[in-house]
Amino acid sequence: MSRRSRRQPDPALPLWQQGVYWAGVAAVVLVSAWALQLAWALWQADTRARPARAAIVSWSQGRPWTADQFLAAEKLLQQAQAITPDDASLYDDLASLYMLQGSQYDPDSDDEGDTEARRSLYQSALTTLLRSLQLRPQHGVTWANLALVAYELDPGSAQQWHAWHQALRFAPWEPASRALMAQVLLLSFENAPPEALEWFKTYRSMAPAAEFKRLQQFAQEYDLAPEAIAMITMQSSQ
Numbered sequence: 001m002s003r004r005s006r007r008q009p010d011p012a013l014p015l016w017q018q019g020v021y022w023a024g025v026a027a028v029v030l031v032s033a034w035a036l037q038l039a040w041a042l043w044q045a046d047t048r049a050r051p052a053r054a055a056i057v058s059w060s061q062g063r064p065w066t067a068d069q070f071l072a073a074e075k076l077l078q079q080a081q082a083i084t085p086d087d088a089s090l091y092d093d094l095a096s097l098y099m100l101q102g103s104q105y106d107p108d109s110d111d112e113g114d115t116e117a118r119r120s121l122y123q124s125a126l127t128t129l130l131r132s133l134q135l136r137p138q139h140g141v142t143w144a145n146l147a148l149v150a151y152e153l154d155p156g157s158a159q160q161w162h163a164w165h166q167a168l169r170f171a172p173w174e175p176a177s178r179a180l181m182a183q184v185l186l187l188s189f190e191n192a193p194p195e196a197l198e199w200f201k202t203y204r205s206m207a208p209a210a211e212f213k214r215l216q217q218f219a220q221e222y223d224l225a226p227e228a229i230a231m232i233t234m235q236s237s238q
Helices: 015-060 067-083 088-102 112-135 140-153 158-170 175-187 194-206 209-221 226-236
Strands: none
Touching (some): 088 112, 088 140, 112 140, 209 226
């Protein structure tokens, strides 16, 4: 006596029940195919983005780069975005790349070409961060980066402080976020709102010494207000 395959519905079942069975099989096949396609897309996007991400980390730590290397990293990240356009982290990475390139230009330069190039890069970073926040609106680190970019474009602007407050709302003590928030606060110390100053008092009491040392190094690169420098000195002397 032959045995019926377990993959076949019982022919004695009503036709509508057999139809339900085959519909379930089709659904499993479709879901499996979708999962495989998604995994393949994620792998392709990560393969393209990984070298660019490694370069950004290296460059942010002081390693020099060329214009061609910048363009190559930008192209890789854009290719990854085309594959997985809903991956917010790719937009954050691209914004970091634009910010790094923009930081190479002197904000006080009299060269109109340099001034325009710098502004264009920071504007690209801002647009890219806003796209990231559309996908991940509660990501505090992205808001903190947006606050810094907004400062570079228009110091002390409403957009800068709105982004800062959003970082305060979503990630006030996450290391990456709080470091950026402290930088923005010190850069715009003279028009900082009271709640920002209160936040900094708490930050000053709990931030690790190594983190404050990096903040001091940051202060050396910018012409900070004397009151802002005094707040850092107060911590370092404790």
